[in-house]
Amino acid sequence: MHFARGSSVVNAAHMRPSQTTLAIVGCGKLGEALLAGMLGAGEFTPDRIIATTRRSEAGAGLEAKYGVRVTTDNAAACDEADLVLVSLKPQRLREQLDHDRMRAALDGKLLISCAAGVRLSTLATWLPETAIIRAMPNTPCLLREGMTVLASGPKTRDDHVELAMRIFRAVGRVLVLEDKHMDAVTSLNGSGPAFVYVVLEALADGGVMMGLPRAVALEIAAQVTLGAAKMVLETGAHPAALKDDVTTPAGSTIAGLLTMEDGRIRSVLARTIQEAAQVAAGLGKDS
Numbered sequence: 001m002h003f004a005r006g007s008s009v010v011n012a013a014h015m016r017p018s019q020t021t022l023a024i025v026g027c028g029k030l031g032e033a034l035l036a037g038m039l040g041a042g043e044f045t046p047d048r049i050i051a052t053t054r055r056s057e058a059g060a061g062l063e064a065k066y067g068v069r070v071t072t073d074n075a076a077a078c079d080e081a082d083l084v085l086v087s088l089k090p091q092r093l094r095e096q097l098d099h100d101r102m103r104a105a106l107d108g109k110l111l112i113s114c115a116a117g118v119r120l121s122t123l124a125t126w127l128p129e130t131a132i133i134r135a136m137p138n139t140p141c142l143l144r145e146g147m148t149v150l151a152s153g154p155k156t157r158d159d160h161v162e163l164a165m166r167i168f169r170a171v172g173r174v175l176v177l178e179d180k181h182m183d184a185v186t187s188l189n190g191s192g193p194a195f196v197y198v199v200l201e202a203l204a205d206g207g208v209m210m211g212l213p214r215a216v217a218l219e220i221a222a223q224v225t226l227g228a229a230k231m232v233l234e235t236g237a238h239p240a241a242l243k244d245d246v247t248t249p250a251g252s253t254i255a256g257l258l259t260m261e262d263g264r265i266r267s268v269l270a271r272t273i274q275e276a277a278q279v280a281a282g283l284g285k286d287s
Helices: 029-041 056-066 074-080 090-097 100-106 120-126 139-143 158-169 179-190 192-209 214-235 239-245 252-262 265-283
Strands: 022-025 049-052 069-071 083-086 110-113 131-136 146-152 172-176
Touching: 022 029, 022 074, 029 049, 029 056, 029 139, 049 056, 049 074, 056 069, 074 100, 083 090, 090 100, 090 120, 110 158, 120 131, 131 158, 131 179, 139 146, 146 158, 146 179, 158 172, 179 192, 179 265, 192 214, 192 265, 214 239, 252 265
Parallel strands: 022 049, 022 083, 049 069, 083 110, 110 131, 146 172
Antiparallel strands: 131 146
């Protein structure tokens, strides 16, 4: 079974991504993370993926590393694809999508946009005959430990969403929310790994300060972060309850927690998400 060219996605519940031609338009860091994750999960095979890059040298590297086809012609890739995933910078999105050549290439197809700040209403204005889903994945998709949030546009059907969820489940967890939440999602999910890396590095620095070798401190801090996150996800317990489980009276944990509170760490981290969301909301305004 294969998508018909120029027709909308049908029968997604019975469609396997491995039988679909996918174009990844703008295969930079995030695009490559998704590419690697999807190939690693086995949902797609290299011969069913076309990636696009701005520079032919970057494309040659992707071809050699993953065995996929690569071109610098975005519209040509979309012509050949059944499903298109766009991973371009929001500032470049309008010039690449809002023209007749691309409207024809995407007519009746499903497009998934990962561009921060560009709303579904804007995308629908550029591509009125295209089913559109807005997605915000993050770079841990490379290891199939990603988080992706989807929002669907007015022409998007349930089977479109089911197909998108299947694709992104191959590289991690998936949620579906309304488009109005996507700026907050961009800051917490898209930018969130960078914020976690700062916290992780700071924990390792504390270990080094107390005499641990750098590599040892970093490994411990990374595993602690991973394990703590899995405790929240797999037990369903509130982080406060899990924190209390390891906080004994007059112990070392409460001493450290009070030091964190002295530094207003809750407020700083929460304001970090707030500030990043405000910036994310403005990224698509020039599009």
